[in-house]
Amino acid sequence: MRQKIVAGNWKMNKNLQEGLELAKEIDKLVSGLTNDVKVILAPPFTHITEVKKAVGSKISVSSQNCAAEVSGAYTGEVSASMIKSTGAEYAIIGHSERRQYYGETDAILLKKVKLALANGLKPIFCIGEVLEERESGKHFDVVKSQIVNGVFELTAEEFKNVVLAYEPVWAIGTGKTASSDQAQEMHKFIRETVAAKYGQAVADDTSILYGGSCKASNAKELFANPDVDGGLIGGAALVAAEFLGIITAF
Ligand code: 13P
Numbered sequence: 303m304r305q306k307i308v309a310g311n312w313k314m315n316k317n318l319q320e321g322l323e324l325a326k327e328i329d330k331l332v333s334g335l336t337n338d339v340k341v342i343l344a345p346p347f348t349h350i351t352e353v354k355k356a357v358g359s360k361i362s363v364s365s366q367n368c369a370a371e372v373s374g375a376y377t378g379e380v381s382a383s384m385i386k387s388t389g390a391e392y393a394i395i396g397h398s399e400r401r402q403y404y405g406e407t408d409a410i411l412l413k414k415v416k417l418a419l420a421n422g423l424k425p426i427f428c429i430g431e432v433l434e435e436r437e438s439g440k441h442f443d444v445v446k447s448q449i450v451n452g453v454f455e456l457t458a459e460e461f462k463n464v465v466l467a468y469e470p471v472w473a474i475g476t477g478k479t480a481s482s483d484q485a486q487e488m489h490k491f492i493r494e495t496v497a498a499k500y501g502q503a504v505a506d507d508t509s510i511l512y513g514g515s516c517k518a519s520n521a522k523e524l525f526a527n528p529d530v531d532g533g534l535i536g537g538a539a540l541v542a543a544e545f546l547g548i549i550t551a552f
Contacts (some may be wrong), residue, residue, distance in 0.1 A: 303507070304506065304507050304508060304509045304531055305338075305340050305342045305470070305509050305531070306337075306338060306339045306340065306509070306525075306531055306532050306552055307339065307341075307342060307377075307465060307509050307511055307531060307532040307533075308339055308340075308341055308342070308532050308533050308535065308545075308548055308549045309341075309342035309343075309344060309364065309392070309394075309426060309467075309511065309532070309533070309534050309535065309539075310328075310341075310342070310343050310344060310535050310539025310540075311344045311366060311394060311397070311513075311534055311535065311536050311539060312324075312343070312344060312345045312346065312349075312366075312540060313366070313399070313536060314346060314541060315540055316346075316349070316517070316540070317343070318348060318349050318352060320333060320404075321345050321346070321349040321352075321353060322349070322352055322353065322356050324540065324542060325343055325349075325353045325356045325357055325361075326356050326357075327362045327542040328341070328343065328357075328361070328542045328545055328546070329356065329357040329360070329361055331542055331543075332358075332360050332361060332549065333358055333360060333549070335360070335549070337549075337550065337552065339389050339532065339549055339552060340361060340362060340532075341361045341362070342361070342362045342363070342364050342392055342426075343357065343361055343362075343363055343364070343539075344363070344364040344365065344392070344394055344426075345363070345366075346365050346366065347365060347366075347367075347380050347383065347385075350363055350365060350385065350388045350390050351388040351389070354388055354389040354390060355389075358394065358413055361388065362390075362391045362392060363388070363390045363391065363392070364390055364391065364392030364393060364394055364426060364456055365380070365385045365390055365393045365394065365423075366393075366394045366397065367380075367393070367395070367397070367400060367414075368380065368381065368382045368385055368393045368395065368414050368417060368418055368423070369381045369382065369414070369417070370410050370413040370414050370417065371413075371418065372410070375452070381417070381421075382414075382417040382418045382420070382421040382423055385418075385421070385423060386421045386422050386423055386467055387465060390423065391423065391424060392410075392423060392424045392425070392426050392465070393414075393423045393424070393426070394423055394425075394426045394428065394467075394507045394534075395411055395415055395418060395425045395426065395427050395428070395452075396411045396413045396414075396415075396427050396428045396429065396448070396452055397428045398428060398430055398432075398453065398469060398471045398474060399474075402471075408447075408448065408451035409451070411415060411427075411451075411452045412451065412452055412453070412455060414456070415427060415452060415453055415464070416455075416456075419456070419460050419463060419464075424463045424464065424465060425453075425464050425465070426465045426466075426467055426511070426534065427449075427452055427453055427464055427465070427466055427467065428467045428468075428513070428522055428534070429445050429446060429448040429449055429452070429466065429467070429468055429469070429492075430445065430448075430468055430469040430470045430471050430474075430513075430514070431444040431470060431471065431472075432471045432472060433471070433472035436470065436472065439490070441470075442488075442491055443505075445468070445488065445491070445492065446491075446495055446497075449466070449492065449495055449496075450495075453466075454499055458500045458501070458504055460507075461496075461500055461504060461506060462507065462508075462550050464508070465493060465508075465509045465511060466496075466508060466509070466510045466511070466512040467510075467511055467512075467513050467534040468485070468488050468489060468510060468511070468513070469512075469513035469514050469534060470484075470498045471514075472514075473513075473514025473515050474514045474515070474536065474538060475515070475537060476514075476515060477515050478514075478515060479514055479515040479516060479517075479520050479524070480512070480514060481483075482523045482524055482526070482527060485512050485524055485527060485530055486527035486528070486530060487528055489500070489510045489512070489527065489529035489530050490528075490529045492510050492529075493505045493506075493508065493510060493529050496508050509531040509532065510529060510530065510531050511530075511531060511532045511533050511534045512524050512530050512532075512533050512534070513534035513536070515537075516533045516534075516535050516536075516538065516548065517537075517538040517547075517548065518544050518546075518547025518548050518551065519540065519547075521533060521547070521548040521551035522551040524551075525551050525552050532552075533548060535548055
């Protein structure tokens, strides 16, 4: 059975003190839950070690990125091995903001995915089309090519550690969420794409998260879809009560 996951991507928000306060607040709310949802916090690199120490065993920690090189003279970069050494278990890779603003290509992302896996981190690999691509009917092709180029070089054993996150770029931070039908249609396509490559059993075990203006008020409808296994949350992950509302939306 695939894991239900709600992950909070804090992006470049909260200083260390504010981040710790938020993490502790979320930890307190989550510690009382008895559901089977995996909760992941993805704070900035500077906060990961402290956030990991501040939360209990019900919460996992993720980075928002990792370097495409192993180690060495890469000023400003943070390696997968360094991230793993903090106690983090996941690394978000291929977020559309990294692709758009930092020129991260499929080839770079594949290197990052491989390094994350080699260091025992589970990649949360993001895919999703821009508005223009959806409006011209290219969204399935775009998402398929991101998956094929980003993760399909992996063996099935390696791929079993990958979480996929469908984040239509036009829905991120815009308040314009994908409809429940749009999300299900794409998630089903993604699962079929995975099944064609790695087989139905692997596809059935792959968690596919939805991201883009997901909040407590729309999470229930989105998560009710058979192929939506949770969410990668931006803005709504910065408010503990709102984030809890999403975690309890299954
Ligand atoms: P919002 O939830 O703010 O739209 O952001 C989604 C996202 O990009 C999560 O990675």
